[in-house]
Amino acid sequence: MPRGRAPTYDAQREAILAGAAKLFAERGYSDVSMIEVARACGVSKPLLYHYVRDKDDLLVLICEGHVSRLVELVRETIAEESEPQARLKLMIRRFVEAYAEARHEHRVLTQDVKFLTGAGKARVLAHEREVVAAFADTIALLRPEAGAEGLHKPLTMLLFGMINWMFTWLKPEGELTYEAMAPVVTELFFGGIGAVRSPVTAKKTRRKPTPKETLA
Amino acid sequence: MPRGRAPTYDAQREAILAGAAKLFAERGYSDVSMIEVARACGVSKPLLYHYVRDKDDLLVLICEGHVSRLVELVRETIAEESEPQARLKLMIRRFVEAYAEARHEHRVLTQDVKFLTGAGKARVLAHEREVVAAFADTIALLRPEAGAEGLHKPLTMLLFGMINWMFTWLKPEGELTYEAMAPVVTELFFGGIGAVRSPVTAKKTRRKPTPKETLA
């Protein structure tokens, strides 16, 4: 009979993922070596490889763990609040909170996705799409006409832009906190969506380009 | 007597910077080798080193070239339009245009700044600060009370977040164009700033923490 994993295995692994996330967030996935991850976590390199298959796996585990929690968070919020305005406000507040609690993981997710490959990349992107869709659907309920204008997806991405970009300029040791910024983002977005008038697509139907146009 | 530079030197160098910017934008500064840059530009590696001192220099030249053009653009806009609302609208439109025309350089500037070092980094950051200050000053003219609330800098960064994030999700070959998005960003931001009510700082004056608080 196998002895099974040590009781400390899962905790140790979580500690390694957190330590690696911090290094990746600060210096980027490619510029951090496995020996640096190992040292930062107080383990030898071979022991690090006992917890993760390889460097790619480490990145996937960090990204997937974080994005899975985000998916859970939007599902819970949708289940518990059906009124669109209240739901979107709650989503924004919870997202900013979740990001603040997992700053390093979130930074890795936004800056190092391009290094993901294969099945891991597919899973992470699928989760991201679910999160974006949940926001876009709620915005569509708030502004039904935005859908016909092709606006609710772009509006969603502008909202994500405000939130995601915060983590490049807001320093955690600073006076300005993530909690203080959440209502500012909310007010700016709610105040703004009513004012957006420009349709983003001039045409609804897209012509097939003629061979001449394609070559030009 | 030195022969002096070939008449094609500057053009060749610009072509190299553009080729390198494309590779860096797509795969990140660290993951692109100098031999890859050379091949993409149709030169040998030693010849590449004839145009740039080293890899760091290549990054600095790309970032500084782009950010210098942005500084010029805000200076011109300030000089030619004094009315705050029209000025900010013009700034947003011209920025989105400038970014679209220098997509790769802008991507490098936002994702690879962390690899800059020394004097080059200082120069790039100084230029960035001038650009941010120009936007923040214009927003302060539009909403004077935001200054007292400590809001105009955060509002500026939310605006930059919307614009900068666009370049992570808007694909140039897609139906949705940067030009179509500029008015959407403008309307959302102008509609929203009037609605922001939350002061971001609870206190104006910051107490010195007592030793007890510092240790806790």
Place this chain on the structure above:
DNA sequence: CCTACCGATCGGTAGG
């Protein structure tokens, strides 16, 4: 302006 190299360090794995 090329081929040919260097010191160093990378991610990953061997034996024990």
Place this chain on the structure above:
DNA sequence: CCTACCGATCGGTAGG
């Protein structure tokens, strides 16, 4: 036989 873990070193490749 398993796990947990070490010192040492592998084949390749990076920037220069």
